[in-house]
Amino acid sequence: MRMVFIAFGVLASLFAVVTLLVYILFFRPTISRRKQKTPDVFEGEPKLEAYLPELHAAVDAFYRMEKEKMYITSIDGIKLAAWYVRAEDAQGTVVCMHGYHANPMANFSLAVQFFHERGWNVLLPYERAHGESGGKYLTFGIKERFDCRDWVAAVDKKNGGKLPIILYGVSMGAATVLMASGTKLSENVAFIIADCGYTSARDEIEHVLKTSYRVPCFPILAISDMLTRTIAGFGLSEYSTLDALSENTIPVLFIHGDADTFVPPYMSEQNYEACASPKELLIVSGAPHAANYVLGRKAYERKIIEYIDRYVAAAAEG
Numbered sequence: 001m002r003m004v005f006i007a008f009g010v011l012a013s014l015f016a017v018v019t020l021l022v023y024i025l026f027f028r029p030t031i032s033r034r035k036q037k038t039p040d041v042f043e044g045e046p047k048l049e050a051y052l053p054e055l056h057a058a059v060d061a062f063y064r065m066e067k068e069k070m071y072i073t074s075i076d077g078i079k080l081a082a083w084y085v086r087a088e089d090a091q092g093t094v095v096c097m098h099g100y101h102a103n104p105m106a107n108f109s110l111a112v113q114f115f116h117e118r119g120w121n122v123l124l125p126y127e128r129a130h131g132e133s134g135g136k137y138l139t140f141g142i143k144e145r146f147d148c149r150d151w152v153a154a155v156d157k158k159n160g161g162k163l164p165i166i167l168y169g170v171s172m173g174a175a176t177v178l179m180a181s182g183t184k185l186s187e188n189v190a191f192i193i194a195d196c197g198y199t200s201a202r203d204e205i206e207h208v209l210k211t212s213y214r215v216p217c218f219p220i221l222a223i224s225d226m227l228t229r230t231i232a233g234f235g236l237s238e239y240s241t242l243d244a245l246s247e248n249t250i251p252v253l254f255i256h257g258d259a260d261t262f263v264p265p266y267m268s269e270q271n272y273e274a275c276a277s278p279k280e281l282l283i284v285s286g287a288p289h290a291a292n293y294v295l296g297r298k299a300y301e302r303k304i305i306e307y308i309d310r311y312v313a314a315a316a317e318g
Helices: 002-034 046-064 104-117 144-158 174-180 203-211 220-232 242-244 265-274 297-317
Strands: 070-073 079-085 090-096 118-123 167-168 189-195 252-257 279-284
Touching: 046 104, 070 144, 079 104, 079 144, 090 104, 090 144, 090 174, 104 118, 104 167, 104 203, 104 297, 118 144, 144 167, 144 174, 167 174, 174 189, 174 220, 174 242, 189 297, 203 220, 242 265, 252 265, 252 297
Parallel strands: 090 118, 090 167, 167 189, 189 252, 252 279
Antiparallel strands: 070 079, 079 118
8 A cells, every 4th residue: 555655645646746837847937027127138048149139129120110009819729929110112021930038039030131121021920829919828739720821811811912922930939830831821931940949848848847947858858748639739740841832732841040058959950851842951060049040140141041032022023
């Protein structure tokens, strides 16, 4: 009987630990954003220290821009919010999906300037359970893919269905735009930019458990999957970027830093291999997670311009 109580105690403790981990991964965004605003510039990465004045200036410039709020309601009834920056005589619209526990400016401050100066409207949604959007739980792209699809439909309608659209995501946002390629997107989506995206919720959580928490994946992943299904309404293996990319027809530019330890580079390599559409993979030397634009800016922007010339300009001429 004593052994039964000990075993029960161990299982109860394990369940408590897993519940805490699931809270940290899924529920914390909603709780923490009520206490303090997510920073527009992450200042803890030493490799970005020299670029902080430029990043802060880009954020300040964004808040001075003329812009409007847009709202949509998700398929499961969540009110989602976005900033929309209109360009004069717009060439098209870029839909920018930010990363896990981030916000639009944290991932796209420099990119907004780049695209807007070249005549592109920029839509900057807050992912569900982040910032000004509603929702209690993030789902690592599984439900967000439909949010992305609906944002595309909203800007397509706003543009009268006449302008090209670029889908652009960083980290969880990259996984989101890649998974969105498996939904019925507007034919105006010209190409996708996927910066440091992972392959699936399960793969990324398994990697974090091993490298950040140093805990065994079994039975934690199984219990986590049970909890997310019960509480947040999705399974960790329900859908993946690999599922979407195997049938994708939209050109994709994959980007990853070779010093990324949060989302390892091999995940973008797997995404690249799975992608059935025209594709390229840009590796940024020495770049940690979500720092590719800043540290590899020249090559990054040059590659985007190549994609615009190839898949937007050429289509317009045709």
